[in-house]
Amino acid sequence: xxxxxxxxxxxxxxxxxxxxxxxxxxxxxxxxxxxxxxxxxxxxxxxxxxxxxxxxxxxxxxxxxxxxxxxxxxxxxxxxxxxxxxxxxxxxxxxxxxxxxxxxxxxxxxxxxxxxxxxxxxxxxxxxxxxxxxxxxxxxxxxxxxxxxxxxxxxxxxxxxxxxxxxxxxxxxxxxxxxxxxxxxxxxxxxxxxxxxxxxxxxxxxxxxxxxxxxxxxxxxxxxxxxxxxxxxxxxxxxxxxxxxxxxxxxxxxxxxxxxxxxxxxxxxxxxxxxxxxxxxxxxxxxxxxxxxxxxxxxxxxxxxxxxxxxxxxxxxxxxxxxxxxxxxxxxxxxxxxxxxxxxx
Numbered sequence: 287x288x289x290x291x292x293x294x295x296x297x298x299x300x301x302x303x304x305x306x307x308x309x310x311x312x313x314x315x316x317x318x319x320x321x322x323x324x325x326x327x328x329x330x331x332x333x334x335x336x337x338x339x340x341x342x343x344x345x346x347x348x349x350x351x352x353x354x355x356x357x358x359x360x361x362x363x364x365x366x367x368x369x370x371x372x373x374x375x376x377x378x379x380x381x382x383x384x385x386x387x388x389x390x391x392x393x394x395x396x397x398x399x400x401x402x403x404x405x406x407x408x409x410x411x412x413x414x415x416x417x418x419x420x421x422x423x424x425x426x427x428x429x430x431x432x433x434x435x436x437x438x439x440x441x442x443x444x445x446x447x448x449x450x451x452x453x454x455x456x457x458x459x460x461x462x463x464x465x466x467x468x469x470x471x472x473x474x475x476x477x478x479x480x481x482x483x484x485x486x487x488x489x490x491x492x493x494x495x496x497x498x499x500x501x502x503x504x505x506x507x508x509x510x511x512x513x514x515x516x517x518x519x520x521x522x523x524x525x526x527x528x529x530x531x532x533x534x535x536x537x538x539x540x541x542x543x544x545x546x547x548x549x550x551x552x553x554x555x556x557x558x559x560x561x562x563x564x565x566x567x568x569x570x571x572x573x574x575x576x577x578x579x580x581x582x583x584x585x586x587x588x589x590x591x592x593x594x595x596x597x598x599x600x601x602x603x604x605x606x607x608x609x610x611x612x613x614x615x616x617x618x619x620x621x622x623x624x625x626x627x628x629x630x631x
Contacts, residue, residue: 291590293469293582294492296356297461298363302574304465304581305355311584312359313577313602314366321577321602322366325584345538346531352494366605408445410523413438418519427514435506442502443562450565463488464570464578466563472594478579479596480572488567492545495566496559500537503558508533 295304301314308327315321417434424430449455470486471478505526512525544552570578580602583595 290473291586292492293472293585295465295469295578295581296359296494297458297465298359299458300367300461301363302461302465302468302578302581303359303363304468304578304585306585306587309585310355310359311581312362312366312605313580313584314363315573315577316367319573321580322605323580323584323602324362324366324605343535345535348538349534406523406527408441409438410526411519413441414519414522421514428510430514431510431512432506435502435509439502439506442498446562446565456568459566459568460570460574461577463567464574466490466493466567467570467575468578468582472582472590475593477596478583478594480575480579483575483579484572488569489560489563491556491559492541493559493563493566495563496556497537497541499559499562500541500555501533504537504540505530505533 291306293304293306295302297303298312299314300316301312303310303312305311309325310327311323311325313321313323413434416437417430420433421430424433450459464483466488467483467486468478469490471483474486476482508529509526512522512529514522517525540555544556583591583599584601586594
């Protein structure tokens with residue numbers, strides 16, 4: 287029997303994305319309560335490019351891939367919900383005509399740029415400015431950098447705490463919790479019924495939240511070795527941004543190691559990420575869990591699907607892009623006309 291796949295995923299708008307290798311599935315729950323499913327990729331084990339097979343280098347490339355996939359899945363979930371069905375304005379049409387891109391793709395890209403700028407401002411510039419005010423009272427550059435790292439961690443936790451109070455974010459984090467529960471149930475060989483899944487924790491040791499916490503903690507150590515005195519704010523920020531790929535690569539490898547063991551050492555290192563997951567995951571309702579179950583079952587190969595699927599389970603309808611749906615409707619209308627002609631003869 288094949289080894290059990292390491293299924294992962296993320297919350298999207300009113301739904302959950304699950305991934306197993308190259309197989310990806312998104313299920314969202316629409317306003318009328320119905321589910322719609324989109325699948326892409328395949329489960330064939332294609333050979334990984336060389337840069338994804340080496341230690342540390344694979345961490346950077348995987349991080350970039352996950353970011354791109356995450357943005358793409360969020361964009362797809364908006365389309366699946368029908369949130370982009372409104373008639374675009376003249377300005378939106380003009381932008382789409384000039385760029386040759388769908389207006390939603392442009393908005394998502396713009397939001398990503400704004401988000402990156404906000405992250406740099408909040409987690410790099412602001413801690414540097416605050417630390418700069420007190421650095422004159424501390425002689426050791428090492429200690430000053432540790433203080434800056436502590437301020438960065440504090441801002442990060444406060445930021446997550448504040449957004450977790452927003453109604454829409456609470457619901458988004460509920461789908462995040464559903465994703466974790468389903469993966470935990472699958473990894474414990476349960477049939478993926480809502481009742482079985484709800485017994486499990488919203489915590490998962492391979493969560494991206496834990497990865498971010500590891501990145502923040504390791505960054506404190508790495509950045510503390512870069513000096514402080516005689517450097518301008520821009521130089522310090524530039525050094526930190528340049529070292530981020532190194533920090534991300536090391537964090538990725540450490541997270542993979544931690545996921546394979548369960549001892550006191552691992553529990554100590556994993557504790558900060560586990561605490562933060564209490565903010566980024568909420569207890570899901572049954573509808574959220576059933577949404578996550580659909581995506582998880584959709585990415586399993588036959589062997590594991592048969593072990594996990596509940597008796598009598600039925601997948602939701604596949605999502606069909608608007609243009610494809612128009613083509614299908616034309617074909618249906620054409621067939622009906624032909625049937626009418628045959629009947630009349």
